[in-house]
Amino acid sequence: MIDSLFVGFYIFVLALFVGFEVITKVPPTLHTPLMSGSNAISGIAIVGALLVVSSVEGSLSTVLGFLAIVFAMVNVVGGFMVTDRMLDMFKRPGK
Amino acid sequence: MGDYFTYARALGYLLASALFIVGLQMLSKPKSAKAGNRWAALGMLIAIVVTVLGQQLNLAVILAGIVVGGLIGVVAARRVQMTSMPQLVGIFNGLGGGASALVAVAEFYKGGAGIEIITLVTILLSTFIGALTFSGSFVAFGKLQGLISGKPIILPLQSTIDVVFLLFVVGLGIYVGVSGSAVAFLGLIAVSLLLGVLLVGAIGGADMPVAISLLNSYSGLAAAATGFVLLNNALIISGALVGASGLILTSIMCKAMNRSIWNVMFAGVGGGADASSGQAGVAEGKTVREVSVEDAAVVMANAQSVVIAPGYGLAVAQAQHEVSELAKQLEARGVDVKYAIHPVAGRMPGHMNVLLAEANVPYDKLHDMDDINPQFDNTDVVLVIGANDVVNPAARHDQSSPIYGMPILDVDKARNVIVNKRSMNPGFAGIENELFYAENTFMLFGDAKDTMAKLNREIKDV
Numbered sequence: 001m002i003d004s005l006f007v008g009f010y011i012f013v014l015a016l017f018v019g020f021e022v023i024t025k026v027p028p029t030l031h032t033p034l035m036s037g038s039n040a041i042s043g044i045a046i047v048g049a050l051l052v053v054s055s056v057e058g059s060l061s062t063v064l065g066f067l068a069i070v071f072a073m074v075n076v077v078g079g080f081m082v083t084d085r086m087l088d089m090f091k092r093p094g095k
Numbered sequence: 096m097g098d099y100f101t102y103a104r105a106l107g108y109l110l111a112s113a114l115f116i117v118g119l120q121m122l123s124k125p126k127s128a129k130a131g132n133r134w135a136a137l138g139m140l141i142a143i144v145v146t147v148l149g150q151q152l153n154l155a156v157i158l159a160g161i162v163v164g165g166l167i168g169v170v171a172a173r174r175v176q177m178t179s180m181p182q183l184v185g186i187f188n189g190l191g192g193g194a195s196a197l198v199a200v201a202e203f204y205k206g207g208a209g210i211e212i213i214t215l216v217t218i219l220l221s222t223f224i225g226a227l228t229f230s231g232s233f234v235a236f237g238k239l240q241g242l243i244s245g246k247p248i249i250l251p252l253q254s255t256i257d258v259v260f261l262l263f264v265v266g267l268g269i270y271v272g273v274s275g276s277a278v279a280f281l282g283l284i285a286v287s288l289l290l291g292v293l294l295v296g297a298i299g300g301a302d303m304p305v306a307i308s309l310l311n312s313y314s315g316l317a318a319a320a321t322g323f324v325l326l327n328n329a330l331i332i333s334g335a336l337v338g339a340s341g342l343i344l345t346s347i348m349c350k351a352m353n354r355s356i357w358n359v360m361f362a363g364v365g366g367g368a369d370a371s372s373g374q375a376g377v378a379e380g381k382t383v384r385e386v387s388v389e390d391a392a393v394v395m396a397n398a399q400s401v402v403i404a405p406g407y408g409l410a411v412a413q414a415q416h417e418v419s420e421l422a423k424q425l426e427a428r429g430v431d432v433k434y435a436i437h438p439v440a441g442r443m444p445g446h447m448n449v450l451l452a453e454a455n456v457p458y459d460k461l462h463d464m465d466d467i468n469p470q471f472d473n474t475d476v477v478l479v480i481g482a483n484d485v486v487n488p489a490a491r492h493d494q495s496s497p498i499y500g501m502p503i504l505d506v507d508k509a510r511n512v513i514v515n516k517r518s519m520n521p522g523f524a525g526i527e528n529e530l531f532y533a534e535n536t537f538m539l540f541g542d543a544k545d546t547m548a549k550l551n552r553e554i555k556d557v
Contacts, residue, residue, distance in 0.1 A: 047329060068160075
């Protein structure tokens with residue numbers, strides 16, 4: 001248990017570095033799409049929400065899981081779609 | 096069989112994480128950004144599919160949740176106005192944080208008394224960050240939407256109260272650890288929610304770009320914390336990426352305002368654009384020069400280079416399309432037109448760029464502050480529209496000015512500056528702007544949309 005937690009912590013710290021490295025290169029022009037897109041990625045909590053509903057039978061867990069799925073899906077679908085819509089507006093030079 | 100699904104799941108999560116990183120990388124160039132976003136979305140789809148693969152599922156509940164949430168997401172994404180993008184992102188932050196917290200809460204009830212202490216710590220952490228992000232985001236939404244006053248709501252001894260609440264959360268957490276008390280756990284949720292309200296409530300409306308960026312970071316950290324609860328690497332990696340992204344944007348916003356994050360969160364400044372009523376007018380002994388629309392049109396039409404410096408006032412007046420039209424007319428006459436975008440020109444990082452992109456301004460015309468500042472020396476005319484503090488030269492030299500040290504657009508270095516403004520009222524900071532009294536500055540009073548439309552008509556006739 002504690003071992004896998006440590007492995008998780010290693011991964012977390014390394015991913016933070018990757019995040020800093022990758023995101024520092026995003027120009028200000030794209031900061032809003034970056035934010036809405038990364039926001040959609042934080043909807044990864046959907047994975048946890050699905051696991052809650054699939055592993056537990058109690059009615060409280062079902063309610064909590066259902067709510068979590070709804071919240072996370074709004075985040076995921078809305079986030080990726082609105083980012084797509086915004087990026088459509090960024091016209092290439094000369095067009 | 097069960098083993099194969101475990102492997103498939105592990106590989107699927109790895110692939111999803113890789114796609115998120117590739118997607119974010121591709122978001123760094125306008126040309127590849129759209130594809131990058133779609134790769135990240137594919138990563139999410141893969142993560143969802145491998146999660147439900149080969150599990151004992153409550154399919155009805157899952158499908159219902161996916162349909163309801165998905166539909167709300169589609170409608171929100173399609174309907175939102177670009178000016179309201181900060182509100183939407185704020186809400187999404189909150190829901191992401193809320194989802195993470197709900198998962199942690201469910202894990203708490205599932206674990207019951209037999210829960211390992213180390214798991215419990217991760218559950219409490221995830222619940223705390225998620226709940227705080229949830230309530231804080233809704234307060235941010237309320238302020239941006241104008242449902243709540245943009246003025247910072249500061250209680251007496253605010254920072255002491257914040258610390259006490261934080262200690263209270265820690266204390267409740269320890270008590271939950273010792274006793275397993277469900278009541279104490281509910282108390283922890285309540286205090287976390289309240290803390291989110293207090294923290295964001297204390298931030299002024301004009302500082303919401305920082306709050307939104309910070310909450311973006313929290314929503315990522317909440318997901319990562321939930322990843323520790325479930326020991327799921329996809330959540331940990333995605334959460335870390337989003338956490339890093341939000342922190343970078345927070346730091347960029349703070350630098351652009353020359354403020355520390357502590358100052359933004361606890362000093363209670365930045366009351367919002369509505370704070371500008373009342374005392375205004377012209378400073379004693381100084382005069383401003385007004386220019387008519389006709390003269391402004393002649394000056395711009397005959398210039399070689401024009402730089403447009405938009406502020407949020409432009410978006411409030413919904414004048415983006417008129418400005419874009421103006422730029423096109425000038426370009427047709429051979430004038431070189433660029434846009435100078437200050438990092439805090441909008442209500443969230445990069446907001447002004449999106450607003451102008453929506454009005455069909457090509458992105459290669461949009462220049463960052465660092466890029467455009469050296470070019471003002473060789474610019475014939477700068478047209479400032481609805482911007483104030485971000486073009487105030489006092490930030491460079493007047494040590495007594497509240498905005499001293501804030502990086503600004505050096506528009507005053509251009510040969511001529513035309514400032515479009517509704518009146519002489521100062522901006523949200525209530526600071527006198529010496530740009531308006533400079534010898535090379537001409538004021539063009541009027542609503543941005545009206546004035547730009549008039550300018551367009553005049554330029555046609557020049």
